[in-house]
Amino acid sequence: xxxxxxxxxxxxxxxxxxxxxxxxxxxxxxxxxxxxxxxxxxxxxxxxxxxxxxxxxxxxxxxxxxxxxxxxxxxxxxxxxxxxxxxxxxxxxxxxxxxxxxxxxxxxxxxxxxxxxxxxxxxxxxxxxxxxxxxxxxxxxxxxxxxxxxxxxxxxxxxxxxxxxxxxxxxxxxxxxxxxxxxxxxxxxxxxxxxxxxxxxxxxxxxxxxxxxxxxxxxxxxxxxxxxxxxxxxxxxxxxxxxxxxxxxxxxxxxxxxxxxxxxxxxxxxxxxxxxxxxxxxxxxxxxxxxxxxxxxxxxxxxxxxxxxxxxxxxxxxxxxxxxxxxxxxxxxxxxxx
Numbered sequence: 092x093x094x095x096x097x098x099x100x101x102x103x104x105x106x107x108x109x110x111x112x113x114x115x116x117x118x119x120x121x122x123x124x125x126x127x128x129x130x131x132x133x134x135x136x137x138x139x140x141x142x143x144x145x146x147x148x149x150x151x152x153x154x155x156x157x158x159x160x161x162x163x164x165x166x167x168x169x170x171x172x173x174x175x176x177x178x179x180x181x182x183x184x185x186x187x188x189x190x191x192x193x194x195x196x197x198x199x200x201x202x203x204x205x206x207x208x209x210x211x212x213x214x215x216x217x218x219x220x221x222x223x224x225x226x227x228x229x230x231x232x233x234x235x236x237x238x239x240x241x242x243x244x245x246x247x248x249x250x251x252x253x254x255x256x257x258x259x260x261x262x263x264x265x266x267x268x269x270x271x272x273x274x275x276x277x278x279x280x281x282x283x284x285x286x287x288x289x290x291x292x293x294x295x296x297x298x299x300x301x302x303x304x305x306x307x308x309x310x311x312x313x314x315x316x317x318x319x320x321x322x323x324x325x326x327x328x329x330x331x332x333x334x335x336x337x338x339x340x341x342x343x344x345x346x347x348x349x350x351x352x353x354x355x356x357x358x359x360x361x362x363x364x365x366x367x368x369x370x371x372x373x374x375x376x377x378x379x380x381x382x383x384x385x386x387x388x389x390x391x392x393x394x395x396x397x398x399x400x401x402x403x404x405x406x407x408x409x410x411x412x413x414x415x416x417x418x419x420x421x422x423x424x425x426x427x428x429x
Contacts (some may be wrong), residue, residue: 106206106307108140108141108142108143108144109144109275109277110143110144110207110208110274110277111143111144111145111146111204111205111206111207112139112143112144112145112146112206112207112208112209112210112273112318113145113146113147113148113201113204113206113208113209113210113245114135114145114146114147114148114210115147115148115149115210115211115215115218115257116148116149116152116213117129117130117131117145117149118130118131118132118135118136118210118212118257119131119135119136119145119147120136120410121147121149122158123149123151123152123158123162124158124252125151125160125161125162126159126160127158127159128333130212130257132210132257132260134257134260134261135210135257135260136248136353138423139196139270142423143208143273143358143418146201146204148177148197148201148218148241150190150193150194150197150217150218150239150240150241151163151217153193153197154186154189154190154192154193154194155189155193156186156189160417161179161180161181161182161184162179162180162181162318163177163178163179163180163186163216163217164177164178164216164226164233165177165178165216165224165225165226165237165239165240165380166178166225166226166227166228166347167222167225167228168225168227168228169225169227169234169236169237172237172238172243173349175225175237175240177190177216177217177240181289183208184310185253187240188341190211190217190240190241191240191244191255194240194241194244194245195244196329197290198244198248198249199242201249201378202248202249205272205280205325206249206252207252207253207270207274207276207277207280208252208253208254208255208272209245209249209252209253209326210254210255210256210260211239211242211254211255211256211257211320212256212257213256213257213259215239216237216239216367217239217240217241217242218239218241218242218257219237219238219239220238220239220242220246220254220255221236221238221256222235222236222237223235223236223237223239224237225237227270242254243329250339251338251339251342252276252277253269253272253273253276253342253346254341255269262285263428264335264348264428266425267419267425268345268346268349269425270419270423270425271302271345271418271419271425272342272346274418274419275299275302275342275345275414275418276338276342277337278295278414279337279341283293283334287330287333287334289321289322289323289327292318292320292322292327292333292337293318296314296315296318296337297412298412298413299341299413299414299415300315300413300415301344301346301357301360301361301413301415301416302413302414302415302418303341303344304353304356304357304360304415305349305353305356305357305415306344306346306347306348306349306353307347308353308356310340310343310344310347311344313340314337314341314344316335317337317340318337320336321333323422341407350386351384351391352385353387354391355381355382355384355385357415358377358381358384358394358395358398359381361398361416362374362377362378362381362398362408364407364409364410365401365405365407368405369401369405373401376397377394377397377398377401379391380394380397381394387429388429389429390426390427390428390429391426392424392426392427395416396424398410398416399416399417402416
């Protein structure tokens with residue numbers, strides 16, 4: 092049976108975060124902004140850094156523009172991304188080609204970093220992921236629907252890598268979704284590093300079934316059908332293609348917003364696994380807790396904690412393997428918001 096051979100150099104050092112995530116260097120506290128300042132983000136450096144090994148990137152300084160430097164902006168047709176130019180309003184200098192040439196080389200290097208996520212600096216003409224101001228020639232007011240040149244090229248090159256801006260991470264739902272996707276992609280890449288087999292694919296997908304279902308029931312069904320085909324000898328004839336297609340579908344599914352209703356549906360599915368093992372008062376408590384979550388009275392962590400309690404109490408093997416119940420470290424408290 093064909094397999095994808097293990098990738099070298101993936102094993103982490105002890106006590107060192109092995110999940111590599113790119114980040115705009117200024118968010119990590121490096122004084123690389125145009126005026127020599129930084130925009131250190133405490134959530135990134137003080138919380139996420141306990142779990143992620145950050146790879147700093149500053150497009151402006153790395154492409155040779157230096158610190159300090161004149162401020163820049165995007166100019167062009169907001170509806171035509173390839174028309175955008177990176178210019179200096181005070182001098183008229185155009186740094187577009189310099190930035191794009193550097194970006195191609197930098198992205199080649201980042202391809203070897205095994206990044207499982209990227210955190211961009213918002214509003215930056217090089218690193219903003221969305222809502223970046225694009226100035227139209229001859230018009231005074233910009234349209235805020237652009238992407239920074241480097242961010243645009245990164246997203247084109249690595250479409251499956253979860254990406255967010257530091258400002259959007261202040262939204263609890265967006266924060267959880269981003270971190271959840273980073274951990275899921277890391278688990279997938281770890282499987283690829285060990286060597287993908289049909290059995291490994293089935294096991295990985297089985298462990299992530301409820302997580303995917305909470306995001307998109309439709310894509311949950313499509314992924315299930317994909318894995319059923321791919322796990323056959325004929326379907327696994329080209330393992331690299333299977334791996335790429337599954338990664339793309341998995342990350343597309345997890346990017347869909349998980350709503351309280353979809354979470355509640357999954358939790359009721361979890362309840363069904365216990366059937367007659369739960370006492371009447373335990374079942375009633377679980378149903379009441381799920382309903383309280385749907386109404387916004389308690390955070391998701393409450394019914395999930397109760398589910399984990401029953402999984403341990405009744406030794407339910409299938410649910411014990413589900414990443415839905417433990418998608419990321421508990422200390423991040425990502426499911427504690429109502």
